[in-house]
């Protein structure tokens with residue numbers, strides 16, 4: 001199993017997904033194929049979002065795709081349970097998002113998936129510190145590199 005498959009396999013198939021720092025969008029596109037739920041592609045770069053908008057698959061799944069150009073830390077905590085995927089987006093945006101969302105009553109209903117991040121160890125501690133449970137950790141070998149896929153959720157919601 002590669003990193004992409006491992007991340008997608010960690011999603012809750014009934015939840016809509018936020019692919020945060022989506023870039024090429026492969027993670028979100030794979031989620032569209034796996035489930036019947038919506039995917040919101042989020043990236044700080046307008047160029048990234050314009051490029052995604054031109055993809056045939058995004059047109060094919062138009063009713064289930066949202067494209068948003070915004071910084072992760074400016075997103076509001078969704079009201080319904082979501083998969084929130086952070087893969088390669090950087091430590092600070094995630095830290096800021098988690099501290100902004102932490103006070104929301106909906107914070108603990110989401111499934112947070114770290115899909116190979118820099119400072120993965122700090123982020124895992126951060127997820128733990130904000131009161132989430134690390135319910136699943138998987139290591140994927142990509143060439144010389146070991147990538148950690150981490151799922152954090154309120155264990156009572158799992």
Ligand SMILES: C[S@@+](CC[C@H](N)C(=O)[O-])C[C@H]1O[C@@H](n2cnc3c(N)ncnc32)[C@H](O)[C@@H]1O
Nearest residue numbers: 021022023043044045070071072087088089093
């Ligand atoms: C290395 S790519 C990750 C691509 C993909 N998620 C993956 O794991 O294969 C990082 C992406 O995060 C976006 N990004 C960086 N900082 C961001 C932020 N604060 N909010 C949203 N997107 C951000 C960049 O524009 C870039 O497209």
